[in-house]
Amino acid sequence: MVLKVDPPKTFSFRWTHDAGTEPTASNSLFVTFTPTASGSGTLLRFIETGFREMGWDEATFEASSWGRERRYRIDETQFARAVAQLQQVDASWDARLGRIKRLAEHIEQTKNK
Numbered sequence: 001m002v003l004k005v006d007p008p009k010t011f012s013f014r015w016t017h018d019a020g021t022e023p024t025a026s027n028s029l030f031v032t033f034t035p036t037a038s039g040s041g042t043l044l045r046f047i048e049t050g051f052r053e054m055g056w057d058e059a060t061f062e063a064s065s066w067g068r069e070r071r072y073r074i075d076e077t078q079f080a081r082a083v084a085q086l087q088q089v090d091a092s093w094d095a096r097l098g099r100i101k102r103l104a105e106h107i108e109q110t111k112n113k
Contacts, residue, residue: 003030010034016054026053 001023004012012032014023021027029050036043 001028004032008035014050025050029054 001015001017002011002013004010010032012030014028014030017023017028029048032045032047034045034047036045
């Protein structure tokens with residue numbers, strides 16, 4: 001259940017409640033995404049709360065972590081390849097946009113003659 005949408009500041013929702021029930025603090029997890037400008041990019045803060053309220057003590061949570069640690073682990077080699085590919089795409093677009101700009105300028109000059 002989506003609780004708050006305030007673009008581009010925050011997005012919050014509750015989940016993991018039983019089907020057919022209204023989500024509450026005692027039967028669901030509360031998730032908030034908050035993007036913040038950071039340098040030339042965006043820092044995405046993710047907070048998920050409500051584990052204890054649902055009766056998940058630390059041992060239960062550790063035993064049922066849904067593999068999140070594996071899901072978000074970064075393979076440095078793959079990451080480096082992805083960065084290199086994005087840099088190539090970036091350079092390619094810079095060259096294309098330069099050609100488009102020159103073409104547009106040429107067309108504009110031709111029209112004005």
